[in-house]
Amino acid sequence: MKLIVLTFSLLCINLAVSQDMLIEAEGFEDKGGWVVDPQFVEQMGSPYLLAHGMGVPVENAKTRVIFNKDGEYKVWVRTKNWVPGNWEPPGKFQLKINNKVLQSILGQRSGWGWELAGTVSIRKKKNSVELVDLTGFNGRIDAIYFTTSDAEPPSSMKKLATWRKTVTQEPLAPNITKKFDLVVVGGGIAGCAASIAAAEQGLNVALIHDRPVLGGNASSEIRVHTLGIYGHFERILKKLDTEHYPNGSPEAYKDQEKRDNNVKSYKNISLFLNWRAYDAKAIENRINYVDARQTASGERIRFEAPLFIDSTGDGWIGYWAGAEFTYGRESVDKYGEHWEEHGELWSPKQPDNAVMGSSVLWRSYEAEGNENFPEVPWAMPVARDYAKVKGEWQWEFSRNDLNQIDDAEEIRDHMLRAIYGSFANAKKQAENANRKLEWVSYLVGKRESRRLVGDYIFTLNDAKSGEKFHDAVVMETREVDVHYQTVLEDEKNPDFISEALFYKTPKYYIPYRSLYSKNISNLFMAGRNFSTSHVGLGGPRVMRTTGQMGAAVGFAASLCKKYEVDPRDIYTGYLDEYLTLIENQKYTPIPDSKQ
Amino acid sequence: MLFVGLGLWWSEIGILPRVVNSQDETLDKRPDYFAMEWEEGTLLTKKQTPFFIEVETMGNQSISLLTDENNRPRLYTADIVTPVCADGECRLMYLTLYWNLLGGYVGFDKVEGQELTKHDHEEFTDPDYEKLHQLLLDDNSILKRKKIDELVERPATSEADGVDATSGATIAEVKESVVDGALYSCFVAWNIAHGEVKRELLDNTAGLFNLEMKHYMLNSNDVDYQMYALKSFEEGDFIAFKERIVEMFRESIPLIRTYIVQNLPELFWRSDSLQIPFWESFDAIDINNRSLLLNHLETAPKEVLLSLSANMGLMTKNQLKTYLMGVEDLVKENSLLAKELDSFAHSKSNTYAYIVEEFLEDLE
Ligand SMILES: Cc1cc2nc3c(=O)[nH]c(=O)nc-3n(C[C@H](O)[C@H](O)[C@H](O)COP(=O)(O)OP(=O)(O)OC[C@H]3O[C@@H](n4cnc5c(N)ncnc54)[C@H](O)[C@@H]3O)c2cc1C
Numbered sequence: 017m018k019l020i021v022l023t024f025s026l027l028c029i030n031l032a033v034s035q036d037m038l039i040e041a042e043g044f045e046d047k048g049g050w051v052v053d054p055q056f057v058e059q060m061g062s063p064y065l066l067a068h069g070m071g072v073p074v075e076n077a078k079t080r081v082i083f084n085k086d087g088e089y090k091v092w093v094r095t096k097n098w099v100p101g102n103w104e105p106p107g108k109f110q111l112k113i114n115n116k117v118l119q120s121i122l123g124q125r126s127g128w129g130w131e132l133a134g135t136v137s138i139r140k141k142k143n144s145v146e147l148v149d150l151t152g153f154n155g156r157i158d159a160i161y162f163t164t165s166d167a168e169p170p171s172s173m174k175k176l177a178t179w180r181k182t183v184t185q186e187p188l189a190p191n192i193t194k195k196f197d198l199v200v201v202g203g204g205i206a207g208c209a210a211s212i213a214a215a216e217q218g219l220n221v222a223l224i225h226d227r228p229v230l231g232g233n234a235s236s237e238i239r240v241h242t243l244g245i246y247g248h249f250e251r252i253l254k255k256l257d258t259e260h261y262p263n264g265s266p267e268a269y270k271d272q273e274k275r276d277n278n279v280k281s282y283k284n285i286s287l288f289l290n291w292r293a294y295d296a297k298a299i300e301n302r303i304n305y306v307d308a309r310q311t312a313s314g315e316r317i318r319f320e321a322p323l324f325i326d327s328t329g330d331g332w333i334g335y336w337a338g339a340e341f342t343y344g345r346e347s348v349d350k351y352g353e354h355w356e357e358h359g360e361l362w363s364p365k366q367p368d369n370a371v372m373g374s375s376v377l378w379r380s381y382e383a384e385g386n387e388n389f390p391e392v393p394w395a396m397p398v399a400r401d402y403a404k405v406k407g408e409w410q411w412e413f414s415r416n417d418l419n420q421i422d423d424a425e426e427i428r429d430h431m432l433r434a435i436y437g438s439f440a441n442a443k444k445q446a447e448n449a450n451r452k453l454e455w456v457s458y459l460v461g462k463r464e465s466r467r468l469v470g471d472y473i474f475t476l477n478d479a480k481s482g483e484k485f486h487d488a489v490v491m492e493t494r495e496v497d498v499h500y501q502t503v504l505e506d507e508k509n510p511d512f513i514s515e516a517l518f519y520k521t522p523k524y525y526i527p528y529r530s531l532y533s534k535n536i537s538n539l540f541m542a543g544r545n546f547s548t549s550h551v552g553l554g555g556p557r558v559m560r561t562t563g564q565m566g567a568a569v570g571f572a573a574s575l576c577k578k579y580e581v582d583p584r585d586i587y588t589g590y591l592d593e594y595l596t597l598i599e600n601q602k603y604t605p606i607p608d609s610k611q
Numbered sequence: 612m613l614f615v616g617l618g619l620w621w622s623e624i625g626i627l628p629r630v631v632n633s634q635d636e637t638l639d640k641r642p643d644y645f646a647m648e649w650e651e652g653t654l655l656t657k658k659q660t661p662f663f664i665e666v667e668t669m670g671n672q673s674i675s676l677l678t679d680e681n682n683r684p685r686l687y688t689a690d691i692v693t694p695v696c697a698d699g700e701c702r703l704m705y706l707t708l709y710w711n712l713l714g715g716y717v718g719f720d721k722v723e724g725q726e727l728t729k730h731d732h733e734e735f736t737d738p739d740y741e742k743l744h745q746l747l748l749d750d751n752s753i754l755k756r757k758k759i760d761e762l763v764e765r766p767a768t769s770e771a772d773g774v775d776a777t778s779g780a781t782i783a784e785v786k787e788s789v790v791d792g793a794l795y796s797c798f799v800a801w802n803i804a805h806g807e808v809k810r811e812l813l814d815n816t817a818g819l820f821n822l823e824m825k826h827y828m829l830n831s832n833d834v835d836y837q838m839y840a841l842k843s844f845e846e847g848d849f850i851a852f853k854e855r856i857v858e859m860f861r862e863s864i865p866l867i868r869t870y871i872v873q874n875l876p877e878l879f880w881r882s883d884s885l886q887i888p889f890w891e892s893f894d895a896i897d898i899n900n901r902s903l904l905l906n907h908l909e910t911a912p913k914e915v916l917l918s919l920s921a922n923m924g925l926m927t928k929n930q931l932k933t934y935l936m937g938v939e940d941l942v943k944e945n946s947l948l949a950k951e952l953d954s955f956a957h958s959k960s961n962t963y964a965y966i967v968e969e970f971l972e973d974l975e
Contacts, residue, residue, distance in 0.1 A: 100962045126965040172969065356813075357750070359838065360866060366873040368903075417902040417929040426928070495756075504865045505834075507897055518756050 049074025069152025107155030112146035129171030190316035204232025206543030206566035207327035213570025226292035244560030264377035298337035331466035331545035344369035373414030376431035399437020412514035470547030472529035488525035489568040496555035532583035644744035645718035714812035729792035908937035
């Protein structure tokens with residue numbers, strides 16, 4: 017077994033020379049039942065390990081650590097109590113070092129920061145560290161810090177990043193640089209379709225995705241089924257989409273295998289699974305590179321390319337590169353998206369920062385015999401008296417003090433409280449005596465966050481009119497549906513349940529101009545972060561449609577390469593050739609091997 | 612035009628509908644199922660309108676306006692007779708429907724001697740009627756997006772139990788909202804209550820809208836009325852009705868509060884006395900509206916900044932951060948506030964004590 021590579025440094029603190037060692041939890045050799053959660057890196061600083069045991073403590077995570085120097089080490093753990101309040105913290109755990117449990121119970125402090133686990137006496141080179149979960153309810157640990165000094169490591173986010181770099185002696189830039197024709201970030205259906213389209217046209221593509229499996233919300237980790245039509249891209253999208261099973265169904269595994277195999281079958285797609293992009297550098301409105309990090313090992317790579325596609329759903333690449341973006345609801349008058357019937361719920365007179373919410377899907381099953389579920393007092397303020405044994409798409413949370421990106425961890429955690437609390441309530445009913453939780457996602461499925469601005473902003477009116485733009489590349493027949501939280505109409509409703517408002521439209525089209533950035537010259541976008549208004553997103557956010565967007569920009573990228581031009585130039589100078597290329601996709605037969 | 616059935620024409624099956632004599636020219640009792648308030652002693656009188664509901668094979672069924680003793684419009688109503696056909700069998704359904712002034716369904720009366728029946732000819736029970744009423748009240752019902760055949764045919768999926776869109780909408784979801792064994796009746800009734808008529812009645816009311824009606828709607832407990840009245844506001848109205856607006860801000864639903872706080876004229880945020888009542892409602896309102904209120908922290912008078920500290924325990928993490936940013940300067944000069952923040956930061960029972968603690972640390 018390969019030993020974890022640890023950086024070991026000498027820091028001068030209080031003029032005394034101290035020994036320090038930082039172990040990233042996500043780098044543990046054997047994660048046991050703990051899972052790597054890289055969703056909130058931008059907010060709390062790092063991927064972390066999560067004890068997602070649905071109420072049953074998970075297996076210990078283990079790793080070996082090499083110490084260069086014996087000594088008495090203080091052991092700090094970066095963690096947080098994810099539901100502070102007048103109850104026992106839900107996610108408690110302990111540390112075991114060289115088979116001895118340190119007495120402190122961890123996971124008790126409010127807000128991410130350091131807790132002292134204890135002091136250990138290190139007398140040998142090779143040492144073992146284990147994480148002992150005590151509750152199964154989402155205890156979390158970012159890192160372990162061994163130090164011979166008395167100083168507490170910094171908790172504030174401002175100081176933490178610099179501190180981390182110093183401790184780990186990390187160079188400013190990644191050591192490795194890789195060059196591609198096209199770099200696609202985010203492997204949802206949009207990113208996968210883009211990669212395939214470009215690869216089929218001969219481009220050398222890097223697809224960077226922060227999960228072990230492809231598909232984003234459609235993956236077996238989130239389990240939303242794909243809706244929408246195929247447009248011109250049936251052949252490609254059938255390699256990626258799902259059957260129409262209920263959201264949350266384990267049937268998602270079958271489609272997962274199909275999708276992963278299909279993408280992997282392209283030799284010229286370099287797949288970077290479990291890699292998360294963390295920066296994009298633009299000079300004079302042109303992205304030069306994207307930097308990404310392996311979510312467990314922390315290894316870094318710089319990706320250079322003339323063209324980039326942002327299919328992260330959250331518009332991260334655009335955001336880092338300085339692309340114009342919008343968030344929230346426009347005023348009803350901005351684009352004239354009025355709908356009398358649902359008035360302010362549909363589109364408000366004054367703009368605001370409300371958006372459609374995020375979901376955590378879950379289900380339970382009938383076990384053979386009686387199944388206990390623990391009391392979860394920390395979940396009750398959210399669940400109140402709501403009692404359910406499974407959750408569908410309506411389990412959705414959005415509130416105007418929470419940003420779907422910056423506060424995603426709180427949103428996910430709120431949903432976990434809603435789920436555990438509602439299930440605990442249901443378990444009190446006699447008919448649910450045998451019910452057992454089968455699956456609760458720990459990934460938050462998002463619907464709406466940043467929308468990057470393109471040369472054209474797609475709105476409800478384009479869906480209503482069905483205008484066939486001269487640069488139409490995506491088409492859809494699905495109604496526009498916009499969600500709202502039912503608590504806005506009645507405070508007695510749970511705050512985590514939404515309702516959908518459907519606006520029937522004719523077949524409508526999305527122009528190519530909505531799929532590249534207005535101000536970053538070599539950036540395409542595909543997926544829910546395309547150029548649209550809040551209401552406009554209501555229709556084409558579904559995943560066959562976002563897949564069409566992906567395929568459309570993948571083909572556009574191939575022409576960019578052919579003529580060495582930027583995305584906008586395809587619109588201004590090569591539109592006919594581009595549209596013909598897309599049109600021809602309809603006639604390209606599906607090879608047997610790919611069906 | 613509304614017709615639901617399997618191609619059977621009414622006259623073909625040879626049953627003649629009972630003539631509903633619009634004998635009652637007044638309404639003096641609360642309808643059997645009714646979602647609005649009904650004041651004892653109310654007497655409403657029917658007035659003809661040019662509107663009607665066209666029911667295939669049954670002709671036009673006219674809609675009346677109901678006015679009160681002072682001739683003020685209060686409701687719309689229609690006596691409905693409509694065929695409901697299923698599995699080759701047709702029956703007549705009798706209902707007297709009521710709409711509010713905005714064309715929203717609000718209730719119905721049973722027609723004497725004409726109980727609704729289910730497919731098995733059983734009569735509706737009281738809970739069935741209540742369920743029908745609840746269904747009709749849901750203007751966003753799943754029935755809205757479906758043709759009748761889509762509702763009865765099982766979708767192809769194995770265990771479809773709800774989706775994030777229309778296709779494959781499930782029987783389960785429909786079942787939950789319709790009266791068991793009376794899908795067709797429910798479907799027909801819903802489509803009549805929520806048909807074209809809605810728009811026509813709303814337009815009609817718009818033509819009748821006056822100051823009296825503005826008062827009436829504003830003072831009503833019906834949130835649709837409240838919103839309609841608010842949307843009719845000119846800037847001066849916010850001042851003219853300021854007491855009622857504050858009252859609504861405290862007591863109405865979040866959506867109404869949001870409309871108010873988002874649309875209050877600038878004038879309010881420039882005047883201490885005008886804005887203070889809204890801040891005083893801070894503890895009574897929902898989280899979303901607290902955030903919207905906190906957007907105005909910059910123009911809030913000092914006394915508001917100070918008194919809000921008593922509500923820190925109600926604030927969410929981000930709200931608390933916003934508040935602390937807003938009092939950053941004040942806390943340096945006001946030792947009372949500083950003390951309060953300090954005790955909040957050190958109290959064990961406050962979830963976000965650590966936020967205040969960090970804030971105080973950074974201040975030093
Ligand atoms: C509960 C729920 C129900 C829904 N129902 C339906 C439905 O029935 N049918 C339907 O088609 N749609 C449905 N939607 C909508 C649809 O799933 C979303 O709009 C979807 O996000 C669109 O796909 P996408 O490819 O744009 O983004 P995603 O699916 O979100 O894919 C983006 C991927 O990029 C990855 N990523 C993000 N940042 C980085 C980074 N920095 N580096 C590397 N990777 C990164 C993310 O992990 C993510 O997997 C639903 C959504 C939810 C939440």
